[in-house]
Amino acid sequence: MSDAPNPPTDTHQAKTLPRVIAIANQKGGVGKTTTTINTGAALADMGLRTLIVDLDPQGNASSGLGIDTRSLEHSMYHVLLHGVSMEDCVEPTDVRNLFVAPASLDLAGAEIELVSTFNRELQLRNAIHSVIDDYDYVLIDCPPSLGLLSVNGLAAADEVLLPIQCEYFALEGVGQLITNVGRIRTSGLNPTLEISTIACVMYDSRTKLSEEVVTDIRDHFGDKVLRTVVPRNVRLSEAPRHGQPITLYDPSSRGAIAYRDIAQEVHDATKH
Ligand SMILES: Nc1ncnc2c1ncn2[C@@H]1O[C@H](COP(=O)(O)OP(=O)(O)O)[C@@H](O)[C@H]1O
Numbered sequence: 001m002s003d004a005p006n007p008p009t010d011t012h013q014a015k016t017l018p019r020v021i022a023i024a025n026q027k028g029g030v031g032k033t034t035t036t037i038n039t040g041a042a043l044a045d046m047g048l049r050t051l052i053v054d055l056d057p058q059g060n061a062s063s064g065l066g067i068d069t070r071s072l073e074h075s076m077y078h079v080l081l082h083g084v085s086m087e088d089c090v091e092p093t094d095v096r097n098l099f100v101a102p103a104s105l106d107l108a109g110a111e112i113e114l115v116s117t118f119n120r121e122l123q124l125r126n127a128i129h130s131v132i133d134d135y136d137y138v139l140i141d142c143p144p145s146l147g148l149l150s151v152n153g154l155a156a157a158d159e160v161l162l163p164i165q166c167e168y169f170a171l172e173g174v175g176q177l178i179t180n181v182g183r184i185r186t187s188g189l190n191p192t193l194e195i196s197t198i199a200c201v202m203y204d205s206r207t208k209l210s211e212e213v214v215t216d217i218r219d220h221f222g223d224k225v226l227r228t229v230v231p232r233n234v235r236l237s238e239a240p241r242h243g244q245p246i247t248l249y250d251p252s253s254r255g256a257i258a259y260r261d262i263a264q265e266v267h268d269a270t271k272h
């Protein structure tokens with residue numbers, strides 16, 4: 001790595017709209033999708049046109065926004081592998097200003113099918129580029145594994161938002177992600193990619209452990225860590241079953257308040 005042409009390690013690049021943010025963590029079940037949906041919905045409520053790109057074959061971001069992933073004509077699978085335009089894939093949601101480019105199960109096969117595709121790592125970047133003028137924010141919900149789908153997500157993003165669960169082993173997936181972001185940078189795929197933002201999520205105020213984990217994360221990552229900590233809140237886990245972000249499902253819940261604050265903090269980092 002020492003012969004790399006000084007990859008930028010500075011974490012304070014100016015952020016201007018549109019911003020393309022990958023929500024990533026190499027571990028599953030840590031709150032990536034919950035953070036993507038609800039931060040996206042809160043940004044949209046602020047009047048900012050936001051596109052959520054669902055890159056996880058599970059399609060949780062899509063179904064959590066009310067999309068029936070089994071009845072889609074076009075999904076991200078067709079965009080990445082069959083030349084369907086992003087514009088033809090994007091669906092509106094019940095939230096004004098919030099749109100989703102949904103995933104379907106066949107996206108699981110994309111990991112393999114992409115291998116033999118020309119420019120296989122840059123399919124998503126090119127697809128987003130074709131619609132970027134329509135949006136203020138593009139949030140990419142990455143799958144947990146580091147296959148070609150995640151590589152596409154990281155190659156397409158300007159920055160990474162890393163949600164960390166306030167629990168034991170929280171830092172497990174994190175080291176891996178940092179390594180992978182470094183690889184994407186030095187490979188030349190995306191020389192300015194940075195982990196810009198860390199969100200502490202699933203905080204359990206009843207345990208001392210959660211508090212200790214947040215302290216550790218702040219010690220380690222400093223001012224990349226958002227001030228807002230997202231609590232464990234059952235309403236956040238119920239909302240996807242109703243196909244709604246928390247801001248619609250229960251706007252006064254603690255989860256909704258937290259994600260509105262997260263969205264505000266994220267947007268405050270944008271140069272106005
Ligand atoms: N703050 C929270 N409070 C309660 N449940 C949460 C919270 N964040 C996420 N969950 C739930 O935890 C599970 C995993 O979250 P999810 O966002 O799907 O993680 P990932 O996308 O990283 O796999 C889901 O069932 C989700 O509803």
Ligand SMILES: [Mg+2]
Pocket residue numbers: 032033034056060
């Ligand atoms: Mg997910």
